[in-house]
Amino acid sequence: MINIVFLLLLFFMLAGTVEAIDIVQITPPDSTAGEQEDNGVANILMDSEGKLFFESEAVELVNLGADIAAKLTEDPELQVRFKVDGAASTIQVIHVLDALRNAGVPELVLLTLEANQ
C-alpha cells in the first residue's frame, strides 16, 4: 500500500509541472502547429468575453500597451506570451495585437494546447 503511494507521489512529482493558477479560467485553442513552449514569463490573458489580464490584474486595452512597453524597456529580451480563450473573438485578438504593435512589441507567442490528432 505505502509502496504504491510512494510510486504515485514520485510519478506526480516527476511527470507533472507545478504552475501558477491563472486569475481567470481560460481554455486555449487546440493546435497542431507551433513549437513546444513553456508557460512562462510575461503572460497576457484574455477570457472568452475579451477581458484582458496582465500580471494577474485586470487591465484595459488602452493601458496594456504602456504596461508592456514599460516591461520591455526593463528587459528588451522579454518574451511576450498571449493566452487567449478559444472562444474569444479573433477580431478582438487582432485589436490587442495592433495595440501591442503600436506599443513597440516586435513579436509574441500565441499559446495553444497540443491537439489530439
Added chain:
Amino acid sequence: MIKLATSKTSGKVLVGLTSLVDVVFILLIFFMLASSFNDWRGIQMSLPSTSGESADFPNPILLSLDADNRISFEDQELNFADLALRLGAAIEADPDRRIIIRVAADVPLQDSVNLLDLIDRVGGRDALLIENRDGGVGN
C-alpha cells in the same frame, strides 16, 4: 560493572510509520492537485510596424473566414478537405505567395487557429491575419 537501567537488551528500536505515511499522503495530494500535464504550444506571431515596409504583397492568396466557420478561397466557398488540396497546389506552384486571411466579426479564435493549422500542414510558411477593414498581423 554498572548496567544502565534504560538500555534494552535488544538493539532494535521500532519507529512508528504512521506519521511518515501521513506526510507522504499530504505530499501526494498536493502534487496531484497542483500538477498540470498541459502540453503548451506557441504560435509565433510577428508584429511588423506599419511604418516600415508597405503592406503590398504581389498576388496574394486570399482566404476569408466568416462567423459560421465557412472558408472561401478566392471568393469560392470550400470545405476543409478541398481547401487543403487547393491551397497545397497553390503553395507548391509558388511558395512565395503570401496568404492573407480576412476574418469576419465574431469568429472564435479556435476557428482561426484551425485554419492556421491547415495552412501549416499544407506547407504554408506564413500567413497574415487581417480584420476585414484594417490592421494586419503576421503569423
